[in-house]
Amino acid sequence: MKKVLYLVLPLFLLGCFGYKELPVEYDYSYKGRFDKYNSYDFIQSNALQGSDTTLVRASIEQHMKFLGYKRKKRKPDLLLNYALYVDSLYFRGYDQPDINEWMKRKDRDMEYNQLKFGLSNGTLLIQVFDRKQNTSIWQGYATDEYDRLNFNNYQEVRNAVKSILNKYQFFADGFVEEQKKKADQIN
Numbered sequence: 001m002k003k004v005l006y007l008v009l010p011l012f013l014l015g016c017f018g019y020k021e022l023p024v025e026y027d028y029s030y031k032g033r034f035d036k037y038n039s040y041d042f043i044q045s046n047a048l049q050g051s052d053t054t055l056v057r058a059s060i061e062q063h064m065k066f067l068g069y070k071r072k073k074r075k076p077d078l079l080l081n082y083a084l085y086v087d088s089l090y091f092r093g094y095d096q097p098d099i100n101e102w103m104k105r106k107d108r109d110m111e112y113n114q115l116k117f118g119l120s121n122g123t124l125l126i127q128v129f130d131r132k133q134n135t136s137i138w139q140g141y142a143t144d145e146y147d148r149l150n151f152n153n154y155q156e157v158r159n160a161v162k163s164i165l166n167k168y169q170f171f172a173d174g175f176v177e178e179q180k181k182k183a184d185q186i187n
Contacts, residue, residue, distance in 0.1 A: 022163035024140055025117065027094045030108045032130065032137035034099075038172040039072035040064055043081040043129070055154055056082050059161035060126065067168075068175025078137075079129040084122065091117045091125075091141065099138075100169065117141075126164050140164035 028034075042057065060080060061071065069078070095113040096102070102110075119141065128138040141164065 020159055021166070022142060022160060024142060024163050024167055025093055026099070026138065026140040026164070026167040027096060028099050028102075028139075029130075029135060029137040030102070030106075030110050030112075031133060031135060034103060034137070034170045036173050037069070037077040037130075037170070038174060039070045039076040040078040040080055041071060041073055041076040043079050055152070055157040056084070056124070056161060059158045060165065062158075063162060063165040067170065068172035068178070070172070076131060079131050081127045081129070083125045085119065085125065086122065089119050089123070091119050091123075093117050093141075099167075124160050124164065126161070128168065138168055140167050 042060075060082065064071070064080075093115045095115050096110075123142050125139060125141040127136055129135065130137045142160065
């Protein structure tokens with residue numbers, strides 16, 4: 001047993017240290033009902049093709065599953081979109097309170113303070129739309145360093161997606177309670 005532990009522990013630790021948090025910005029809508037969603041699907045009109053889209057989509061799916069969201073083809077709560085911008089661009093964002101602080105009071109009448117960001121080559125953008133409201137409720141994007149990423153490398157793509165989606169920290173509605181029930185049944 002000790003031999004197995006000595007073999008497995010270093011591999012586990014290497015996996016933990018292989019993740020590098022990248023600098024990310026995000027914006028959100030005050031209309032978002034972030035504690036009420038439990039299903040998602042992807043917008044079908046994504047322009048990315050080939051291995052770029054496969055790796056990005058697989059990484060997003062893995063993260064959404066971790067948060068307890070179920071992929072649902074008919075009438076999902078959320079629609080996800082992602083895009084890789086090859087050229088530099090200016091992007092409109094907003095100066096807002098931290099989303100977790102905002103969730104404590106959910107002031108839907110707050111003012112939006114618009115900002116413009118200069119984004120470098122290779123920016124990955126992930127957007128989350130509320131299907132029923134037909135509006136974007138959250139978007140996360142890189143602020144720099146993406147020009148050094150290889151989007152054909154699974155580890156780098158996973159790190160980029162994880163860095164962005166780590167800012168979307170909402171478990172699916174009912175997921176935490178479901179996990180507690182399962183844990184109680186085991187004990």
